[in-house]
Structures are given as structure tokens and as C-alpha cells.
Amino acid sequence: MERKLGKYLRYVHYIDFDDIINSFNERGEMTSTWHLAIIYFSEPEKALEPITIHITQLDTFKGYEPGKKVLNFDPKRIKWRNGKMPQSRCNDKCSPGFRKAPKPGHPVCCYDCVICSEGEISNTTDSEICHTCPDDEWPDEKKVKCVPKSYEFLTYGEDEIVTVFIAISLFFCIVTLFILKIFIHFWDTPIVRANNRTVSFILLVSIFLSFLCVFLFLGRPVDITCLMRQTTFGIFFSISVSSVLSKTITVCIAFKATKPGSIWKKWVGVKTSNYVVGICSSVQVLICIVWMLVSPPHQEFDMTSYIDKIIIQCNEGSDIWFYSMLGYLGLLASVSFVLAFMVRTLPDSFNEAKYITFSMLVFCSVWIAMIPAYLSTKGKNMVAVEIFAILTSCGGILGCIFFPKCYMILFKQEINIRRQM
Structure with a gap:
């Protein structure tokens, strides 16, 4: 498949928005310069104001540099909306005592947090499964650890x-x-x-x-x-x-x-x-x-x-x-x-x-x-x-x-x- 595509890529070239011609070499590798940037939008404070687009350039490098195999850029230059990095999830993480349950018809990052069943615990965040307690132990109220079961019999002084x-x-x-x-x-x-x-x-x-x-x-x-x-x-x-x-x-x-x-x-x-x-x-x-x-x-x-x-x-x-x-x-x-x-x-x-x-x-x-x-x-x-x-x-x-x-x-x-x- 690579050989078939490379046959056509070596003849492909296009002009970007800076009027720079971009093309591929005989090996199907980009030879022009790459610009790594982050784009984010600022919501207007008022309804009639336009949305502001911010473009921050992080790094510039050649598409084909045989000696360069690592992409280096300064993370401090990245600006996230509200100052927080976005997460690829639809909901918050599941707390200990709960397990993840997939939502039918939703992406993998979207799931429900289901409390562990009777006799089971989970002591980690976003646990996939709950673990069963031993026969002589029982989960605590938060279902995060197993505690010894109480003994029952007719007790002097207590009953x-x-x-x-x-x-x-x-x-x-x-x-x-x-x-x-x-x-x-x-x-x-x-x-x-x-x-x-x-x-x-x-x-x-x-x-x-x-x-x-x-x-x-x-x-x-x-x-x-x-x-x-x-x-x-x-x-x-x-x-x-x-x-x-x-x-x-x-x-x-x-x-x-x-x-x-x-x-x-x-x-x-x-x-x-x-x-x-x-x-x-x-x-x-x-x-x-x-x-x-x-x-x-x-x-x-x-x-x-x-x-x-x-x-x-x-x-x-x-x-x-x-x-x-x-x-x-x-x-x-x-x-x-x-x-x-x-x-x-x-x-x-x-x-x-x-x-x-x-x-x-x-x-x-x-x-x-x-x-x-x-x-x-x-x-x-x-x-x-x-x-x-x-x-x-x-x-x-x-x-x-x-x-x-x-x-x-x-x-x-x-x-x-x-x-x-």
C-alpha cells in the first residue's frame, strides 16, 4: 500500500495560505517547513461581539529531517481555556467505591460510575472492576476497604x-x-x-x-x-x-x-x-x-x-x-x-x-x-x-x-x- 501511494505522492504539490509550495520527495516525505501552533477561541463577553481566534505558534521544523526524530516545544507556551487542560472524557472520574460502566452507543471515554455491589470494594480511581472481600470480611460504608465481619451470638452483658x-x-x-x-x-x-x-x-x-x-x-x-x-x-x-x-x-x-x-x-x-x-x-x-x-x-x-x-x-x-x-x-x-x-x-x-x-x-x-x-x-x-x-x-x-x-x-x-x- 505504501509503494502504491508513494508513486502518486511524489507528484503531489499544493500551495498553503502563505503562498508556499508544499511537495513530497520520491520517498513520499514532506520536504517543506511545518508550523506547529495551537488555536483556541475566546467567547465574547456580549452577545453582539465577534468570537476572537487566538493562534500561538509553538515550533517550526522541516517536514523531512533525517537526523531529527524528536519533536521539541515549550509546554509553557500552551494556553488552555480557563487555564485548564481539556480532558477527553464526558464525565468526572469514578471515585473509589465505584466502578466504570460503559454507556451503550457512546464513545469509550463516556461511562457511568456504578457503586460496587454488596460484598465488593474498589480502592482506586476509575476502577474497571470491583474486588470481592474474603468470606470473613465485609466492605466498609464507603466500599473502599474490607473490614472484619462482626460475630453474632447471645452475649453476656451486651444483649x-x-x-x-x-x-x-x-x-x-x-x-x-x-x-x-x-x-x-x-x-x-x-x-x-x-x-x-x-x-x-x-x-x-x-x-x-x-x-x-x-x-x-x-x-x-x-x-x-x-x-x-x-x-x-x-x-x-x-x-x-x-x-x-x-x-x-x-x-x-x-x-x-x-x-x-x-x-x-x-x-x-x-x-x-x-x-x-x-x-x-x-x-x-x-x-x-x-x-x-x-x-x-x-x-x-x-x-x-x-x-x-x-x-x-x-x-x-x-x-x-x-x-x-x-x-x-x-x-x-x-x-x-x-x-x-x-x-x-x-x-x-x-x-x-x-x-x-x-x-x-x-x-x-x-x-x-x-x-x-x-x-x-x-x-x-x-x-x-x-x-x-x-x-x-x-x-x-x-x-x-x-x-x-x-x-x-x-x-x-x-x-x-x-x-x-
Whole structure:
């Protein structure tokens, strides 16, 4: 292409505005003098004034000088409009925290500044792309640097709800110990002896320990607390519900045994209640042991549920065994509720089945409402829901079964005698 054009360029010549003849040599190179100048326009101050054209000559050189390969001129002689060098762009530069996005149908120098997406930063001007932060970090407010994510769990001293849970748990623990002291002081009275006082003491102790289990759910989860919290609560709570079931079965057997020639008379006694408590709670212990051997709970860092924080939580290991533990508690409570409901209207000066019915009704209502709330929350809110269910259900059993007895022991002592009962 150069050879073909050079053939014609060597014969080309023209006259410029200074009447100087310009031509090319046989190699197609300009041999005349070049004038390098800058031209700019001054806008008139008034509408009717003409536009002034300014021409500033910067340098003069020969078009063809084999020994000269560098163009030299004085930049100080260049005059820009408003004193600023014009830029080949349609908009301002993109600040850090933004990236360039091309405008369809516009030149390359025209672009939009788009803020970096969630989890991304840009720390340079006119950045082409945004960089993603590591999993354990998050962009700051200006999206110019990555900062460590915050950790979320039920914290002592920072979460007000933790203080509330501690106060409620300690209050119920004190109330449970007070009731236990009353039962010990009135050990031989008919109300305490009624319906197996040994089971009553086992029930009080298991409820007390269930309230203390709340502290395993508070604070930063670690492997040992994750291993203990659900299993400890499940075992102690199963002893409580098994004791309630034992009392319910005792009431049912007692009324059936009053009929002449009833075969239920041989089942009336302390041993039956103790066997019920031991067998029912042993099944829960077996479930928890298998759970620990198959897939034990452990600490887990959840980085996906929230984009700006890391949830420190307990992974239950096997959901099947976790819900088996809860399901078994629900089975014991349901059986106890049905049996107590069947004998609630039987005549007696103190029919404990009525109070067992109310306690199991509270228990079942709380845990049925807890399941959807538990599954629909995350992080520390999920733990708070379970703590609330534990405190409410244990408090319901304690209040419905033992408060009426304590009231009669303390304020109705005239009927707390064998002849009246």
C-alpha cells in the first residue's frame, strides 16, 4: 500500500495560505517547513461581539529531517481555556467505591460510575472492576476497604434479652428450691404423700436442673457446650415429663383399683411409678447416646445467612436424632395429657389430674408454637426461641402442679390431714 501511494505522492504539490509550495520527495516525505501552533477561541463577553481566534505558534521544523526524530516545544507556551487542560472524557472520574460502566452507543471515554455491589470494594480511581472481600470480611460504608465481619451470638452483658433470661431462670430456680423446702418440711402430710412423694421430689429436682440448662445456651458456643446443651436439656426434661406421666398413670390406676375385684389393685404402689420414670427417661438417654455416637453437635460458623456478620452457632449434627429427642418429649407429654384429661372429673378432695392436665396443656401449646418459630429464625434469635420454650414449659409444669399444693399446705392446713383427704 505504501509503494502504491508513494508513486502518486511524489507528484503531489499544493500551495498553503502563505503562498508556499508544499511537495513530497520520491520517498513520499514532506520536504517543506511545518508550523506547529495551537488555536483556541475566546467567547465574547456580549452577545453582539465577534468570537476572537487566538493562534500561538509553538515550533517550526522541516517536514523531512533525517537526523531529527524528536519533536521539541515549550509546554509553557500552551494556553488552555480557563487555564485548564481539556480532558477527553464526558464525565468526572469514578471515585473509589465505584466502578466504570460503559454507556451503550457512546464513545469509550463516556461511562457511568456504578457503586460496587454488596460484598465488593474498589480502592482506586476509575476502577474497571470491583474486588470481592474474603468470606470473613465485609466492605466498609464507603466500599473502599474490607473490614472484619462482626460475630453474632447471645452475649453476656451486651444483649438485654440474656439478662432477662438469667433473671427468669434464677427466679424459677429459687421458687423451685422454696417449694422443695416446703415439701421436706411437710414430709408426712397427706398432700405431700399423695401420689408418690418420691416422684414429686424427682420432678422438682429435674425441673430445677432444666432451669439451669438455660445457661448452656447463653454465651459464645463452643464444642463442649454444643455437645451438652441439647442432650442435657433432653434428659432432664424427659425425667420431668416422665414423672408427670408417672403421676398421671398412678391416678388412673388408683381409681380403677377402687372397683371390687379389679385386676389393677396389684399395680397400685410406689414401684409402678418408679418403673415408669426409670423406663421412660432411659429411652431418652438411649436416644441421646446414639445421637452422640452417630453425629454429635459441634460449633459452626455461619457466613451465608447474613452478609455483614458471622453467626457462631451449634450445628446439631444429625437433624433426625435432634427431632427424635424433641419428638419423644412430645410423645410423653401427649400421653400424659390424654390420660390426665380422661380422669380429670373423677371425684376426690384433691384430684391432681386436673392440674396435670393444665400443665401438659401449657407444655404442648408452648412447644407446638415453638417449632415454626424455631425453624423460621436464625442465629441468636433461634436460640432465644428455644430458651423461651424451656422456661415457659418448665414454669408451666411447676406452677400448675405444685402451686395448688403449696397453697393448701401453707394456707389450708385444716384440710391437710388424713381424715379430710
